[in-house]
Amino acid sequence: MVDISSLMSWTRHLRTRRGIQIFSHTTKMFRLHMTPFFQLLQRIFNTLDEFDSKFTFPLVAKTAQTHPDVVRWLCSFPHEIAIHGYKHVRYPFLTAQQQALEFERAIQIFKGMKIPFKGFRAPYNAYSEITMELVEKHKFNWDGGIGFHPNYRHGNNFFKIQLRNKRMSSYTCIPLCEWSDDRLIDSHRLSSEKMANILIHHMKKARQIRGVIMYDLHPIRIGQKKYIQCLNSLLSYANKIDAWVPTVSDAVDYWSKNHQWKGDAPVCCLLTGDIDNFTFFDFIRRI
Numbered sequence: 001m002v003d004i005s006s007l008m009s010w011t012r013h014l015r016t017r018r019g020i021q022i023f024s025h026t027t028k029m030f031r032l033h034m035t036p037f038f039q040l041l042q043r044i045f046n047t048l049d050e051f052d053s054k055f056t057f058p059l060v061a062k063t064a065q066t067h068p069d070v071v072r073w074l075c076s077f078p079h080e081i082a083i084h085g086y087k088h089v090r091y092p093f094l095t096a097q098q099q100a101l102e103f104e105r106a107i108q109i110f111k112g113m114k115i116p117f118k119g120f121r122a123p124y125n126a127y128s129e130i131t132m133e134l135v136e137k138h139k140f141n142w143d144g145g146i147g148f149h150p151n152y153r154h155g156n157n158f159f160k161i162q163l164r165n166k167r168m169s170s171y172t173c174i175p176l177c178e179w180s181d182d183r184l185i186d187s188h189r190l191s192s193e194k195m196a197n198i199l200i201h202h203m204k205k206a207r208q209i210r211g212v213i214m215y216d217l218h219p220i221r222i223g224q225k226k227y228i229q230c231l232n233s234l235l236s237y238a239n240k241i242d243a244w245v246p247t248v249s250d251a252v253d254y255w256s257k258n259h260q261w262k263g264d265a266p267v268c269c270l271l272t273g274d275i276d277n278f279t280f281f282d283f284i285r286r287i
């Protein structure tokens with residue numbers, strides 16, 4: 001028999017704003033994960049190949065560890081993988097010791113699985129000063145999440161940040177366009193065409209100063225049949241204006257040596273997309 005009082009309290013829990021958010025987010029994730037992840041990635045790879053473009057995937061280490069076969073397959077493509085934390089948690093809520101442990105575990109897993117990495121992006125693009133110091137301590141070459149902060153997201157140049165010891169970071173930070181695909185799709189419910197128009201608008205802005213534009217296009221969304229056209233339109237435009245679309249590491253290395261983009265391209269376009277989960281069950285384990 002159903003225990004009515006516990007059912008009532010569960011319903012009350014779900015009625016709270018947070019409860020409703022979790023419930024609708026879970027349903028959304030279930031729908032999105034109905035397409036197997038390798039199919040989403042294959043669709044993205046086909047589009048990238050058409051335009052000779054590269055992609056960078058910040059990947060949660062615990063998720064990588066759960067799916068070594070998918071990771072091996074992903075590593076066989078000429079794109080880049082970066083560290084997106086050990087678990088998908090908000091670092092500013094953790095103590096210094098807990099954050100240090102998250103970094104160490106993630107690095108240990110990447111090394112153990114022989115996944116090459118040079119870059120880091122914190123889950124939720126959420127950093128404390130300690131997080132920024134840990135990126136320095138572990139000698140990452142670049143960070144792809146600090147640039148989402150409102151102070152930086154509108155910029156179009158690589159930058160360094162000042163750490164607590166007043167020294168500038170040796171790693172490069174990159175502004176991250178505020179229009180992520182989850183904002184475009186989940187919050188604004190835009191069509192592929194409208195999404196592409198917004199992203200292109202921001203590429204045009206970066207082009208005016210021969211700068212860089214970095215997007216966060218999660219494979220779980222942009223790899224869907226319904227949205228892949230957005231990536232296609234974005235890359236068609238990039239191709240038309242001779243933009244350079246390399247991995248983040250290639251862009252950072254080239255810029256640090258030459259202070260211009262490869263082939264004297266008028267703009268550098270960086271496609272990144274976090275992989276938090278490979279399956280719906282990864283997502284459930286997380287929440």
Ligand SMILES: [Zn+2]
Binds near residue numbers: 123124274275
């Ligand atoms: Zn993430």
